Amino acid sequence: MRSHQVRLNCGITMPVLGLGTYSFQNDRDTTELASHMALKMGYRLFDTAKIYGSEPALGKALTEAIFNQTVNREDIFVTSKLWGSDHHDPVSALRQTLKNLGMEYLDMYLVHWPVKLKPWVCYPVPHEEDFEKLDLESTWAGMERCLDLGLCRCIGVSNFSTTKIVRLLDFASVPPAVNQVEMHPMWRQAKLRGVCADYKIHVSAYSPLGAPGNLWGTTAVVENPVIKSIALKHQATPAQVALKWGLSKGASMIVKSFNQNRLKENMEALDLKLDDQDFVDIDKLEEKKIMRGDVYVNETTSPYKTIEDLWDDEI
Secondary structure (H helix, E strand, O other): OOOOEEEOOOOOEEEOEEEEOOOOOOOHHHHHHHHHHHHHHOOOEEEOOHHHOOHHHHHHHHHHHHHOOOOOHHHOEEEEEEOHHHOOOHHHHHHHHHHHHOOOOEOEEEEOOOOEEOOOOOOOOOOHHHEEOOOHHHHHHHHHHHHHOOOEOOEEEEOOOHHHHHHHHHHOOOOOOEEEEEOEOOEOOHHHHHHHHHOOOEEEEEOOOOOOOOOOOOOOOOOOHHHHHHHHHOOOOHHHHHHHHHHHOOOEEEEOOOOHHHHHHHHHHHHOOOOHHHHHHHHOOOOOOOOOOHHHOOOOOOOOOOHHHHHOOOO
16 A cells, blocks of 8 residues: 555645545444444545544544554544634634544644634534635635644645635645545546646545435446446446546545445555546546535625636536
């Protein structure tokens, strides 16, 4: 697994395949077991967020593994995210996240969405009266403070369009190391990948399989006939083809699976070889964004009156 790492602009390395723990529908034990299982299989990148509710379960699994000397703290990479209701004080939010995880520092702390909510909004679907005006400069200053205090090793963003990335770079003293976005063969993010590459910002993919197991997800990616025929040709699975496609584009893959066989299958994607024709065929697929973020859009209180505003017409 050592070689399957990417060096970030902040100077640290990150594994290219990670376990996502978005687990509203799962209880704490399920998340804990899956984290232990993933560690045993060699996973070293773990992705959580305050709003997922999985920080305590993931933290327990990781701290047990560190305590039992199954793994060293410096060998694992832990990412969590600043929720919209914590934009007014990222430092306190991160301290709470660390408390939830039982850890002294995070490897990566991301701004979850370019959305600021009232301080009490700790649920995933905000109401109309919950929005505040986004002041990205002060939010980012708070993120940089987290870095200065040694609470995290790197900072980044999530769900940022190219326009928002460029705007952030106007005033950021520390550029984001990562932009974690939806990316898969049916939402390829070519423009965003180009701009991020120009500024040495690493693109990390969530829902790299289209999130087939999630409430809002779809099987469109893994059921796509083109993906299936490429899989058949290489004696692989559609999931492995989708993951290898993303890895080949230089992105890291955050896959949420709590199933042992799938965890193994996902890891085997690292060894798959796709050929030029596969990439040509995938590039012809019709694109459709799955995680649109409609809940952050309204005509009255949100800074984003339309879905196009939220994504700066990149949708």
